Amino acid sequence: MSTSTISESGKSNRTKSVRLSKIIGRIILYLLLITGAVVMLIPFFWMLSTSLKESYQVxxxxxxxxPNPIRWDNYVKTFQSLPFGKWLGNTVLITGTTIIGTLFSCTVVAYGFARFQAKGKNVLFLVMLATMMLPSAxxxxxxxxxxxxxxxxxxxxPLIVPSFFGNAFFIFLLRQFYMSIPTELEDAAKIDGLGTLGILWRIIVPLTMPALTTVAIFQFNGAWNDFMGPLIYLSKPDLYTLSLGINFFKSENNVQxxxxxxxxxxxxxxxxxxxxxxxxxFIEGISLSGGIKG
Incomplete structure:
Protein backbone atom coordinates (compact mmCIF):
# COMPACT_ATOMS: atom_id res chain seq x y z
CA MET A 1 0.00 0.00 0.00
CA SER A 2 1.42 3.35 -1.07
CA THR A 3 2.06 6.29 1.24
CA SER A 4 -0.58 8.43 -0.53
CA THR A 5 -3.21 5.73 -0.01
CA ILE A 6 -2.40 5.55 3.72
CA SER A 7 -2.57 9.35 3.97
CA GLU A 8 -5.95 9.50 2.24
CA SER A 9 -7.25 6.72 4.49
CA GLY A 10 -6.11 8.63 7.58
CA LYS A 11 -7.79 11.83 6.39
CA SER A 12 -11.01 9.92 5.71
CA ASN A 13 -10.97 8.42 9.20
CA ARG A 14 -10.38 11.82 10.79
CA THR A 15 -13.23 13.31 8.76
CA LYS A 16 -15.57 10.53 9.86
CA SER A 17 -14.45 11.00 13.48
CA VAL A 18 -15.13 14.76 13.31
CA ARG A 19 -18.57 14.18 11.78
CA LEU A 20 -19.41 11.57 14.40
CA SER A 21 -18.35 13.90 17.24
CA LYS A 22 -20.48 16.69 15.77
CA ILE A 23 -23.50 14.38 15.53
CA ILE A 24 -23.02 13.20 19.12
CA GLY A 25 -22.63 16.81 20.27
CA ARG A 26 -25.86 17.82 18.53
CA ILE A 27 -27.73 14.87 20.03
CA ILE A 28 -26.54 15.80 23.53
CA LEU A 29 -27.45 19.45 22.94
CA TYR A 30 -30.94 18.58 21.71
CA LEU A 31 -31.49 16.23 24.65
CA LEU A 32 -30.49 18.98 27.08
CA LEU A 33 -32.77 21.50 25.34
CA ILE A 34 -35.70 19.07 25.32
CA THR A 35 -35.15 18.24 28.99
CA GLY A 36 -34.99 21.92 29.91
CA ALA A 37 -38.11 22.67 27.87
CA VAL A 38 -40.04 19.87 29.58
CA VAL A 39 -38.97 21.08 33.03
CA MET A 40 -40.01 24.64 32.20
CA LEU A 41 -43.38 23.52 30.76
CA ILE A 42 -44.39 21.32 33.70
CA PRO A 43 -45.87 24.26 35.71
CA PHE A 44 -47.86 25.36 32.65
CA PHE A 45 -49.23 21.86 32.06
CA TRP A 46 -50.17 21.59 35.74
CA MET A 47 -51.96 24.94 35.56
CA LEU A 48 -53.82 23.94 32.39
CA SER A 49 -54.72 20.55 33.85
CA THR A 50 -55.94 22.10 37.10
CA SER A 51 -58.13 24.57 35.22
CA LEU A 52 -60.07 21.63 33.75
CA LYS A 53 -60.55 19.63 36.97
CA GLU A 54 -63.20 19.37 39.63
CA SER A 55 -62.23 21.17 42.82
CA TYR A 56 -61.73 17.89 44.76
CA GLN A 57 -59.27 16.61 42.11
CA VAL A 58 -56.85 19.53 42.35
CA PRO A 67 -58.57 15.33 34.29
CA ASN A 68 -61.56 13.04 34.17
CA PRO A 69 -64.08 14.45 33.48
CA ILE A 70 -62.73 17.47 31.62
CA ARG A 71 -64.61 20.54 32.88
CA TRP A 72 -64.49 23.16 30.13
CA ASP A 73 -67.25 25.01 31.94
CA ASN A 74 -64.72 26.08 34.58
CA TYR A 75 -63.78 28.90 32.23
CA VAL A 76 -67.41 29.99 31.89
CA LYS A 77 -67.91 29.87 35.66
CA THR A 78 -64.72 31.91 36.14
CA PHE A 79 -66.16 34.73 34.05
CA GLN A 80 -69.46 34.45 35.90
CA SER A 81 -68.04 34.36 39.44
CA LEU A 82 -65.51 37.19 38.94
CA PRO A 83 -65.72 40.63 37.28
CA PHE A 84 -63.23 39.20 34.82
CA GLY A 85 -64.52 41.19 31.87
CA LYS A 86 -64.06 44.48 33.75
CA TRP A 87 -60.54 43.55 34.84
CA LEU A 88 -59.70 42.48 31.29
CA GLY A 89 -60.96 45.76 29.86
CA ASN A 90 -58.91 47.77 32.35
CA THR A 91 -55.79 45.77 31.54
CA VAL A 92 -56.26 46.12 27.79
CA LEU A 93 -56.77 49.88 28.13
CA ILE A 94 -53.64 50.37 30.23
CA THR A 95 -51.50 48.03 28.15
CA GLY A 96 -52.55 49.39 24.77
CA THR A 97 -52.08 53.02 25.82
CA THR A 98 -48.66 52.40 27.35
CA ILE A 99 -47.47 50.61 24.21
CA ILE A 100 -48.46 53.62 22.10
CA GLY A 101 -46.81 56.03 24.52
CA THR A 102 -43.63 53.99 24.80
CA LEU A 103 -43.20 53.52 21.05
CA PHE A 104 -43.80 57.21 20.34
CA SER A 105 -41.59 58.66 23.08
CA CYS A 106 -38.73 56.17 22.83
CA THR A 107 -38.59 56.40 19.03
CA VAL A 108 -38.29 60.19 19.04
CA VAL A 109 -35.77 60.38 21.89
CA ALA A 110 -33.63 57.51 20.57
CA TYR A 111 -33.49 59.10 17.10
CA GLY A 112 -32.39 62.37 18.66
CA PHE A 113 -29.58 60.66 20.57
CA ALA A 114 -28.51 58.72 17.48
CA ARG A 115 -28.48 61.51 14.90
CA PHE A 116 -28.60 65.01 16.37
CA GLN A 117 -25.42 66.82 17.33
CA ALA A 118 -25.82 68.95 20.45
CA LYS A 119 -23.57 70.11 23.24
CA GLY A 120 -23.86 67.84 26.28
CA LYS A 121 -25.75 65.11 24.41
CA ASN A 122 -23.44 62.35 25.60
CA VAL A 123 -23.69 63.56 29.19
CA LEU A 124 -27.49 63.49 29.01
CA PHE A 125 -27.32 59.99 27.53
CA LEU A 126 -25.12 58.78 30.39
CA VAL A 127 -27.46 60.36 32.94
CA MET A 128 -30.38 58.59 31.29
CA LEU A 129 -28.56 55.25 31.43
CA ALA A 130 -27.70 55.88 35.08
CA THR A 131 -31.41 55.94 35.91
CA MET A 132 -31.50 52.23 35.07
CA MET A 133 -29.34 51.60 38.13
CA LEU A 134 -31.88 53.09 40.53
CA PRO A 135 -33.97 50.41 42.28
CA SER A 136 -37.70 50.98 41.95
CA ALA A 137 -38.02 50.90 45.74
CA PRO A 158 -50.05 56.97 37.07
CA LEU A 159 -49.87 53.74 35.07
CA ILE A 160 -50.19 55.38 31.64
CA VAL A 161 -48.65 58.86 31.65
CA PRO A 162 -45.03 57.81 32.50
CA SER A 163 -44.88 55.74 29.30
CA PHE A 164 -45.12 58.96 27.26
CA PHE A 165 -41.83 60.15 28.76
CA GLY A 166 -39.67 57.27 27.55
CA ASN A 167 -37.89 54.28 29.02
CA ALA A 168 -34.12 54.26 29.41
CA PHE A 169 -33.60 50.66 28.30
CA PHE A 170 -35.86 50.97 25.25
CA ILE A 171 -34.23 54.26 24.23
CA PHE A 172 -30.80 52.63 24.46
CA LEU A 173 -31.99 49.64 22.42
CA LEU A 174 -33.47 51.80 19.66
CA ARG A 175 -30.50 54.18 19.60
CA GLN A 176 -28.12 51.29 18.94
CA PHE A 177 -30.36 50.11 16.14
CA TYR A 178 -30.62 53.57 14.57
CA MET A 179 -26.85 53.98 14.61
CA SER A 180 -26.50 50.86 12.44
CA ILE A 181 -28.46 52.56 9.62
CA PRO A 182 -26.26 54.40 7.07
CA THR A 183 -26.69 58.16 7.16
CA GLU A 184 -26.58 58.20 3.34
CA LEU A 185 -30.23 57.13 3.30
CA GLU A 186 -31.22 60.19 5.30
CA ASP A 187 -29.06 62.46 3.16
CA ALA A 188 -30.82 61.19 0.05
CA ALA A 189 -34.20 61.77 1.71
CA LYS A 190 -33.20 65.35 2.57
CA ILE A 191 -32.32 65.97 -1.06
CA ASP A 192 -35.82 64.76 -1.98
CA GLY A 193 -37.25 67.36 0.38
CA LEU A 194 -38.11 65.31 3.46
CA GLY A 195 -37.84 66.97 6.86
CA THR A 196 -36.74 65.39 10.12
CA LEU A 197 -40.16 63.96 10.99
CA GLY A 198 -40.64 62.73 7.42
CA ILE A 199 -37.30 60.93 7.51
CA LEU A 200 -38.13 59.39 10.87
CA TRP A 201 -41.58 58.19 9.79
CA ARG A 202 -40.85 57.12 6.19
CA ILE A 203 -37.25 55.91 6.39
CA ILE A 204 -36.23 55.06 9.94
CA VAL A 205 -39.40 53.49 11.34
CA PRO A 206 -39.90 50.96 8.47
CA LEU A 207 -36.25 49.90 8.72
CA THR A 208 -36.41 49.42 12.48
CA MET A 209 -39.57 47.34 12.74
CA PRO A 210 -37.69 44.44 14.41
CA ALA A 211 -36.49 46.73 17.20
CA LEU A 212 -39.88 48.43 17.56
CA THR A 213 -41.60 45.04 17.72
CA THR A 214 -39.17 44.00 20.45
CA VAL A 215 -39.98 47.14 22.43
CA ALA A 216 -43.71 46.53 21.96
CA ILE A 217 -43.42 42.93 23.20
CA PHE A 218 -41.38 43.94 26.25
CA GLN A 219 -43.78 46.76 27.07
CA PHE A 220 -46.81 44.51 26.58
CA ASN A 221 -45.46 41.91 28.99
CA GLY A 222 -44.46 44.55 31.51
CA ALA A 223 -47.82 46.34 31.49
CA TRP A 224 -50.00 43.23 31.11
CA ASN A 225 -48.38 41.45 34.05
CA ASP A 226 -47.73 44.54 36.19
CA PHE A 227 -48.82 43.96 39.77
CA MET A 228 -46.95 46.50 41.86
CA GLY A 229 -48.20 49.56 39.99
CA PRO A 230 -51.93 48.74 40.24
CA LEU A 231 -51.43 47.61 43.85
CA ILE A 232 -50.00 51.01 44.79
CA TYR A 233 -52.36 53.30 42.88
CA LEU A 234 -55.65 51.39 42.57
CA SER A 235 -57.84 50.49 45.53
CA LYS A 236 -61.30 50.44 43.93
CA PRO A 237 -62.34 46.96 42.70
CA ASP A 238 -63.82 48.47 39.52
CA LEU A 239 -60.34 49.70 38.57
CA TYR A 240 -58.49 46.44 39.20
CA THR A 241 -56.35 44.92 36.47
CA LEU A 242 -56.13 41.18 35.84
CA SER A 243 -53.01 40.66 37.93
CA LEU A 244 -54.41 42.60 40.88
CA GLY A 245 -57.88 41.07 40.60
CA ILE A 246 -56.60 37.50 40.42
CA ASN A 247 -54.38 38.10 43.45
CA PHE A 248 -57.41 39.50 45.31
CA PHE A 249 -59.37 36.37 44.38
CA LYS A 250 -56.48 34.16 45.55
CA SER A 251 -56.43 35.85 48.96
CA GLU A 252 -59.96 34.71 49.76
CA ASN A 253 -60.33 31.96 52.35
CA ASN A 254 -62.31 29.56 50.18
CA VAL A 255 -60.37 30.01 46.97
CA GLN A 256 -61.28 27.52 44.25
CA PHE A 282 -38.17 39.80 18.51
CA ILE A 283 -35.01 37.80 17.82
CA GLU A 284 -33.82 40.29 15.17
CA GLY A 285 -34.47 43.20 17.49
CA ILE A 286 -32.55 41.67 20.38
CA SER A 287 -29.54 40.88 18.19
CA LEU A 288 -29.61 44.45 16.84
CA SER A 289 -29.23 43.16 13.32
CA GLY A 290 -31.41 43.56 10.27
CA GLY A 291 -31.43 47.35 10.10
CA ILE A 292 -30.46 47.07 6.44
CA LYS A 293 -30.97 43.95 4.38
CA GLY A 294 -29.33 43.75 1.02
Whole structure:
Protein backbone atom coordinates (compact mmCIF):
# COMPACT_ATOMS: atom_id res chain seq x y z
CA MET A 1 0.00 0.00 0.00
CA SER A 2 1.42 3.35 -1.07
CA THR A 3 2.06 6.29 1.24
CA SER A 4 -0.58 8.43 -0.53
CA THR A 5 -3.21 5.73 -0.01
CA ILE A 6 -2.40 5.55 3.72
CA SER A 7 -2.57 9.35 3.97
CA GLU A 8 -5.95 9.50 2.24
CA SER A 9 -7.25 6.72 4.49
CA GLY A 10 -6.11 8.63 7.58
CA LYS A 11 -7.79 11.83 6.39
CA SER A 12 -11.01 9.92 5.71
CA ASN A 13 -10.97 8.42 9.20
CA ARG A 14 -10.38 11.82 10.79
CA THR A 15 -13.23 13.31 8.76
CA LYS A 16 -15.57 10.53 9.86
CA SER A 17 -14.45 11.00 13.48
CA VAL A 18 -15.13 14.76 13.31
CA ARG A 19 -18.57 14.18 11.78
CA LEU A 20 -19.41 11.57 14.40
CA SER A 21 -18.35 13.90 17.24
CA LYS A 22 -20.48 16.69 15.77
CA ILE A 23 -23.50 14.38 15.53
CA ILE A 24 -23.02 13.20 19.12
CA GLY A 25 -22.63 16.81 20.27
CA ARG A 26 -25.86 17.82 18.53
CA ILE A 27 -27.73 14.87 20.03
CA ILE A 28 -26.54 15.80 23.53
CA LEU A 29 -27.45 19.45 22.94
CA TYR A 30 -30.94 18.58 21.71
CA LEU A 31 -31.49 16.23 24.65
CA LEU A 32 -30.49 18.98 27.08
CA LEU A 33 -32.77 21.50 25.34
CA ILE A 34 -35.70 19.07 25.32
CA THR A 35 -35.15 18.24 28.99
CA GLY A 36 -34.99 21.92 29.91
CA ALA A 37 -38.11 22.67 27.87
CA VAL A 38 -40.04 19.87 29.58
CA VAL A 39 -38.97 21.08 33.03
CA MET A 40 -40.01 24.64 32.20
CA LEU A 41 -43.38 23.52 30.76
CA ILE A 42 -44.39 21.32 33.70
CA PRO A 43 -45.87 24.26 35.71
CA PHE A 44 -47.86 25.36 32.65
CA PHE A 45 -49.23 21.86 32.06
CA TRP A 46 -50.17 21.59 35.74
CA MET A 47 -51.96 24.94 35.56
CA LEU A 48 -53.82 23.94 32.39
CA SER A 49 -54.72 20.55 33.85
CA THR A 50 -55.94 22.10 37.10
CA SER A 51 -58.13 24.57 35.22
CA LEU A 52 -60.07 21.63 33.75
CA LYS A 53 -60.55 19.63 36.97
CA GLU A 54 -63.20 19.37 39.63
CA SER A 55 -62.23 21.17 42.82
CA TYR A 56 -61.73 17.89 44.76
CA GLN A 57 -59.27 16.61 42.11
CA VAL A 58 -56.85 19.53 42.35
CA UNK A 59 -54.65 18.16 45.15
CA UNK A 60 -55.31 14.46 44.64
CA UNK A 61 -52.39 12.09 45.24
CA UNK A 62 -51.00 10.87 42.93
CA UNK A 63 -51.76 13.90 40.73
CA UNK A 64 -53.86 13.32 37.63
CA UNK A 65 -52.41 15.16 34.66
CA UNK A 66 -55.38 14.36 32.44
CA PRO A 67 -58.57 15.33 34.29
CA ASN A 68 -61.56 13.04 34.17
CA PRO A 69 -64.08 14.45 33.48
CA ILE A 70 -62.73 17.47 31.62
CA ARG A 71 -64.61 20.54 32.88
CA TRP A 72 -64.49 23.16 30.13
CA ASP A 73 -67.25 25.01 31.94
CA ASN A 74 -64.72 26.08 34.58
CA TYR A 75 -63.78 28.90 32.23
CA VAL A 76 -67.41 29.99 31.89
CA LYS A 77 -67.91 29.87 35.66
CA THR A 78 -64.72 31.91 36.14
CA PHE A 79 -66.16 34.73 34.05
CA GLN A 80 -69.46 34.45 35.90
CA SER A 81 -68.04 34.36 39.44
CA LEU A 82 -65.51 37.19 38.94
CA PRO A 83 -65.72 40.63 37.28
CA PHE A 84 -63.23 39.20 34.82
CA GLY A 85 -64.52 41.19 31.87
CA LYS A 86 -64.06 44.48 33.75
CA TRP A 87 -60.54 43.55 34.84
CA LEU A 88 -59.70 42.48 31.29
CA GLY A 89 -60.96 45.76 29.86
CA ASN A 90 -58.91 47.77 32.35
CA THR A 91 -55.79 45.77 31.54
CA VAL A 92 -56.26 46.12 27.79
CA LEU A 93 -56.77 49.88 28.13
CA ILE A 94 -53.64 50.37 30.23
CA THR A 95 -51.50 48.03 28.15
CA GLY A 96 -52.55 49.39 24.77
CA THR A 97 -52.08 53.02 25.82
CA THR A 98 -48.66 52.40 27.35
CA ILE A 99 -47.47 50.61 24.21
CA ILE A 100 -48.46 53.62 22.10
CA GLY A 101 -46.81 56.03 24.52
CA THR A 102 -43.63 53.99 24.80
CA LEU A 103 -43.20 53.52 21.05
CA PHE A 104 -43.80 57.21 20.34
CA SER A 105 -41.59 58.66 23.08
CA CYS A 106 -38.73 56.17 22.83
CA THR A 107 -38.59 56.40 19.03
CA VAL A 108 -38.29 60.19 19.04
CA VAL A 109 -35.77 60.38 21.89
CA ALA A 110 -33.63 57.51 20.57
CA TYR A 111 -33.49 59.10 17.10
CA GLY A 112 -32.39 62.37 18.66
CA PHE A 113 -29.58 60.66 20.57
CA ALA A 114 -28.51 58.72 17.48
CA ARG A 115 -28.48 61.51 14.90
CA PHE A 116 -28.60 65.01 16.37
CA GLN A 117 -25.42 66.82 17.33
CA ALA A 118 -25.82 68.95 20.45
CA LYS A 119 -23.57 70.11 23.24
CA GLY A 120 -23.86 67.84 26.28
CA LYS A 121 -25.75 65.11 24.41
CA ASN A 122 -23.44 62.35 25.60
CA VAL A 123 -23.69 63.56 29.19
CA LEU A 124 -27.49 63.49 29.01
CA PHE A 125 -27.32 59.99 27.53
CA LEU A 126 -25.12 58.78 30.39
CA VAL A 127 -27.46 60.36 32.94
CA MET A 128 -30.38 58.59 31.29
CA LEU A 129 -28.56 55.25 31.43
CA ALA A 130 -27.70 55.88 35.08
CA THR A 131 -31.41 55.94 35.91
CA MET A 132 -31.50 52.23 35.07
CA MET A 133 -29.34 51.60 38.13
CA LEU A 134 -31.88 53.09 40.53
CA PRO A 135 -33.97 50.41 42.28
CA SER A 136 -37.70 50.98 41.95
CA ALA A 137 -38.02 50.90 45.74
CA UNK A 138 -35.96 54.10 45.96
CA UNK A 139 -38.33 56.11 43.75
CA UNK A 140 -41.58 54.44 44.81
CA UNK A 141 -42.50 56.78 47.70
CA UNK A 142 -41.60 60.13 46.06
CA UNK A 143 -43.37 59.14 42.83
CA UNK A 144 -46.46 58.07 44.77
CA UNK A 145 -46.45 61.37 46.68
CA UNK A 146 -46.21 63.25 43.38
CA UNK A 147 -49.18 61.43 41.86
CA UNK A 148 -51.16 61.79 45.08
CA UNK A 149 -50.53 65.55 45.04
CA UNK A 150 -51.80 65.66 41.46
CA UNK A 151 -54.94 63.75 42.50
CA UNK A 152 -54.16 60.81 40.22
CA UNK A 153 -54.51 58.04 42.83
CA UNK A 154 -57.35 55.64 41.97
CA UNK A 155 -57.06 56.56 38.30
CA UNK A 156 -55.17 54.94 35.44
CA UNK A 157 -53.03 58.04 34.87
CA PRO A 158 -50.05 56.97 37.07
CA LEU A 159 -49.87 53.74 35.07
CA ILE A 160 -50.19 55.38 31.64
CA VAL A 161 -48.65 58.86 31.65
CA PRO A 162 -45.03 57.81 32.50
CA SER A 163 -44.88 55.74 29.30
CA PHE A 164 -45.12 58.96 27.26
CA PHE A 165 -41.83 60.15 28.76
CA GLY A 166 -39.67 57.27 27.55
CA ASN A 167 -37.89 54.28 29.02
CA ALA A 168 -34.12 54.26 29.41
CA PHE A 169 -33.60 50.66 28.30
CA PHE A 170 -35.86 50.97 25.25
CA ILE A 171 -34.23 54.26 24.23
CA PHE A 172 -30.80 52.63 24.46
CA LEU A 173 -31.99 49.64 22.42
CA LEU A 174 -33.47 51.80 19.66
CA ARG A 175 -30.50 54.18 19.60
CA GLN A 176 -28.12 51.29 18.94
CA PHE A 177 -30.36 50.11 16.14
CA TYR A 178 -30.62 53.57 14.57
CA MET A 179 -26.85 53.98 14.61
CA SER A 180 -26.50 50.86 12.44
CA ILE A 181 -28.46 52.56 9.62
CA PRO A 182 -26.26 54.40 7.07
CA THR A 183 -26.69 58.16 7.16
CA GLU A 184 -26.58 58.20 3.34
CA LEU A 185 -30.23 57.13 3.30
CA GLU A 186 -31.22 60.19 5.30
CA ASP A 187 -29.06 62.46 3.16
CA ALA A 188 -30.82 61.19 0.05
CA ALA A 189 -34.20 61.77 1.71
CA LYS A 190 -33.20 65.35 2.57
CA ILE A 191 -32.32 65.97 -1.06
CA ASP A 192 -35.82 64.76 -1.98
CA GLY A 193 -37.25 67.36 0.38
CA LEU A 194 -38.11 65.31 3.46
CA GLY A 195 -37.84 66.97 6.86
CA THR A 196 -36.74 65.39 10.12
CA LEU A 197 -40.16 63.96 10.99
CA GLY A 198 -40.64 62.73 7.42
CA ILE A 199 -37.30 60.93 7.51
CA LEU A 200 -38.13 59.39 10.87
CA TRP A 201 -41.58 58.19 9.79
CA ARG A 202 -40.85 57.12 6.19
CA ILE A 203 -37.25 55.91 6.39
CA ILE A 204 -36.23 55.06 9.94
CA VAL A 205 -39.40 53.49 11.34
CA PRO A 206 -39.90 50.96 8.47
CA LEU A 207 -36.25 49.90 8.72
CA THR A 208 -36.41 49.42 12.48
CA MET A 209 -39.57 47.34 12.74
CA PRO A 210 -37.69 44.44 14.41
CA ALA A 211 -36.49 46.73 17.20
CA LEU A 212 -39.88 48.43 17.56
CA THR A 213 -41.60 45.04 17.72
CA THR A 214 -39.17 44.00 20.45
CA VAL A 215 -39.98 47.14 22.43
CA ALA A 216 -43.71 46.53 21.96
CA ILE A 217 -43.42 42.93 23.20
CA PHE A 218 -41.38 43.94 26.25
CA GLN A 219 -43.78 46.76 27.07
CA PHE A 220 -46.81 44.51 26.58
CA ASN A 221 -45.46 41.91 28.99
CA GLY A 222 -44.46 44.55 31.51
CA ALA A 223 -47.82 46.34 31.49
CA TRP A 224 -50.00 43.23 31.11
CA ASN A 225 -48.38 41.45 34.05
CA ASP A 226 -47.73 44.54 36.19
CA PHE A 227 -48.82 43.96 39.77
CA MET A 228 -46.95 46.50 41.86
CA GLY A 229 -48.20 49.56 39.99
CA PRO A 230 -51.93 48.74 40.24
CA LEU A 231 -51.43 47.61 43.85
CA ILE A 232 -50.00 51.01 44.79
CA TYR A 233 -52.36 53.30 42.88
CA LEU A 234 -55.65 51.39 42.57
CA SER A 235 -57.84 50.49 45.53
CA LYS A 236 -61.30 50.44 43.93
CA PRO A 237 -62.34 46.96 42.70
CA ASP A 238 -63.82 48.47 39.52
CA LEU A 239 -60.34 49.70 38.57
CA TYR A 240 -58.49 46.44 39.20
CA THR A 241 -56.35 44.92 36.47
CA LEU A 242 -56.13 41.18 35.84
CA SER A 243 -53.01 40.66 37.93
CA LEU A 244 -54.41 42.60 40.88
CA GLY A 245 -57.88 41.07 40.60
CA ILE A 246 -56.60 37.50 40.42
CA ASN A 247 -54.38 38.10 43.45
CA PHE A 248 -57.41 39.50 45.31
CA PHE A 249 -59.37 36.37 44.38
CA LYS A 250 -56.48 34.16 45.55
CA SER A 251 -56.43 35.85 48.96
CA GLU A 252 -59.96 34.71 49.76
CA ASN A 253 -60.33 31.96 52.35
CA ASN A 254 -62.31 29.56 50.18
CA VAL A 255 -60.37 30.01 46.97
CA GLN A 256 -61.28 27.52 44.25
CA UNK A 257 -58.03 26.61 42.59
CA UNK A 258 -59.56 25.26 39.41
CA UNK A 259 -61.23 28.64 38.77
CA UNK A 260 -58.05 30.48 39.74
CA UNK A 261 -55.99 28.42 37.27
CA UNK A 262 -58.59 29.01 34.55
CA UNK A 263 -58.27 32.75 35.09
CA UNK A 264 -54.47 32.45 35.04
CA UNK A 265 -54.52 30.54 31.73
CA UNK A 266 -56.71 33.19 30.10
CA UNK A 267 -54.45 35.92 31.48
CA UNK A 268 -51.31 34.28 30.12
CA UNK A 269 -52.60 33.46 26.62
CA UNK A 270 -52.18 36.96 25.09
CA UNK A 271 -48.49 37.03 26.04
CA UNK A 272 -47.91 33.62 24.45
CA UNK A 273 -49.79 34.54 21.28
CA UNK A 274 -47.97 37.85 20.93
CA UNK A 275 -44.57 36.21 21.34
CA UNK A 276 -45.23 33.45 18.82
CA UNK A 277 -46.58 35.95 16.29
CA UNK A 278 -43.67 38.37 16.70
CA UNK A 279 -40.82 36.00 17.57
CA UNK A 280 -39.01 36.59 14.27
CA UNK A 281 -38.87 40.34 14.82
CA PHE A 282 -38.17 39.80 18.51
CA ILE A 283 -35.01 37.80 17.82
CA GLU A 284 -33.82 40.29 15.17
CA GLY A 285 -34.47 43.20 17.49
CA ILE A 286 -32.55 41.67 20.38
CA SER A 287 -29.54 40.88 18.19
CA LEU A 288 -29.61 44.45 16.84
CA SER A 289 -29.23 43.16 13.32
CA GLY A 290 -31.41 43.56 10.27
CA GLY A 291 -31.43 47.35 10.10
CA ILE A 292 -30.46 47.07 6.44
CA LYS A 293 -30.97 43.95 4.38
CA GLY A 294 -29.33 43.75 1.02
Missing amino acids: FSVPPKWI VTMIPVFYLFKTLGWVNTFL WNYLMAASVVTMLPSLILYFVGQKY
